[in-house]
Amino acid sequence: MQLVDSLQQIHPDKLIGVVGSYIKEGRGDEIRQALPTLIDKHPQLKDDLGQIMLKLKQAKPEVEVICGDHATVFACANCGGALSRQAADTVYVICQYCGCDAENPPADGMSHWQQFLDTKADFTLGSFFNLGGVKWQAIGVQRFNGTIREWDSEDKTWENSRASYTLWWMINEKRELGWLTDYGSKRYWSQKFIPKQPQLPSSQDRSIEYGEWKLEFAAGEFSYQPVVGDVRHTAEHKRAPKGFGPAKNNNGKQLIYAVESAIGPNGKPTEYEFIRSVGLSHKNVMNAIGNAEGLLSVKRWLRTAILFAVTAACVAALFFLIPHLLQSQQMLSQQTPLAPAVQVMAGELRIEEENQLLRIESRLLKVLPANTYLELELEIVDQDNETVGFIDNEFWHETGSDSDGPWRESRYVYNNDIRFLEPGNYRFLASLGSSNTKPSVQKSVEILISANTHPVVSTPFFGSGIAAILAGILSFMRSRARAVAGASIGASMAPRKRNRKKKRGKNS
DSSP states (O other): OOHHHHHTTSOHHHHHHHHHHHHHTTOHHHHHHHHHHHHHHOGGGHHHHHHHHHHHHHSOOOOOOSSGGGOEEEEOTTTOOEEEEOSTTOOEEEOTTTOSBSSSOOTTOOOSSSOOBOTTSSSOTTOEEEETTEEEEEEEEEEEEEEEEEEETTTTEEEEEEEEEEEEEEEETTOOEEEEEEOSSOEEEEEEOOOSSOOOOOTTOTTEEEEEEEEEEEEEEESSOOOTTOEEEEEEESSOOTTTOOSBOTTSOBEEEEEEEEEOTTSSEEEEEEEEEEEEOHHHHHHHTTOHHHHHHHHHHHHHHHHHHHHHHHHHHHHTTSOOSSOOOEEEEEEEEEOTTOOEEEEEEEEOSTTEEEEEEEEEOSOOOTTEEEEEEEEEEOTTSOEEEEEEEEEEEEEEEETTEEEEEEEOEEEEEEEEOSOEEEEEEEEEOTTOSOGGGOSSEEEEEEEEEOOOOOOTTHHHHHHHHHHHHHHHHHHHHHHHHHTOOSOOBOOOOOOOOOOOOOOO
8 A cells, every 4th residue: 555545644744743653764756646635535634744744845855866977867747756867868847756747747736747757666667677788777658548440350351459568768878768568468679770661661561569558658768759659650570670679689589560650639650760679588687687586486386386287198199088078069159239219130050959048148249348238039939830939138338447457348248158948949139239339330230149059068087177177277376477577667656546347247
């Protein structure tokens, strides 16, 4: 829990004393972040808290810098936080403690950005990063959220997915710039370059992954003024294009080439930059940030994972000698377009046995817009046109942001078990429910209805074998999760109040 949250729980009569004790403990930067919130909550203490803010402003700024004589150390004009300017082309500094323009704060003195950096995070502004014998320091950080568009060669279509990443601006002793990118589970080191044969990517190249990103947070020093909602487009080549450079670096690692463009208010690019990146392993990152304890922990879990994986592999090998462990037959699979207020037939099947139990799968074949849902009503009728079953499912897609950063959740597949008591022909009639709040966005919807017989376990040893395999997989995933966590360089943000909507998902 951030200090600002705990301070809000303190009784007003004791608050000033508690704040003073934290400052004596050397936690002045956290108090800087908390003061605007405390003043807003306790207006009767505005003068006393204002005096504390003034004393913090008057304290001599002390910042550890990497550029020596080239660095300027100064105090934020709004909160007094100790800041620095080290890059040669820096024109704008955002305070990581109060979120304001460090030299021209707003008239009300309140923060500009809605989130703040966690000053106690393992990796934050001012942290050092030793990579390949070169020492770098984080001088700026940005958080982006957006959409990735890439070609799916199996489905023969373009697919969109939500994503977010943290971008760290890094500088070394020679005042050279680099960028450290954290996608949560993958990390990359990037630098700008000028290709021998510069070329801009087309918008429909299937070998390129396209990204559209919006800026959600920024702190530190920059060569321009970041504004919340700034849009950037990226085009990342899946293989090195001709004229850009080699496919691998001197260490034999795969190079990733991309073109990044800043988008102006008119929706047109205002500048282009060519970026060359290389992936960083968890071990690379933990070595670079000096996380020795994390390295030892990962090594222990890797040994355990190998032991379980070997055991699971032996058990799995036995199952190749036992054919037909599971038996399942697909009886229906039909793709059907739907329109609002129209009921259409989504499939027909023939039941040959009494009390036949089938698993009915309903799958939406289109990604819903953010924060919308779609209700599907599926009526099952027999050959006499009598209703023998009814399925009501809601597909949904929700997005938001909390203390852990942007999140998205969705559901596009449901499984329902239906028992058919008598042999005969049965039809599936599908329609969009009348309770859809935004039917206008669902002008062309397609669903896939499938009917499958239930899988039947044919050996009593199946469960124990699967358990052994899962144990090995779980151990491996646990070791990987520890590696990812130990190597995390994502910007740790102070938490905000969560206001999620209740999920619309139903139990199938």
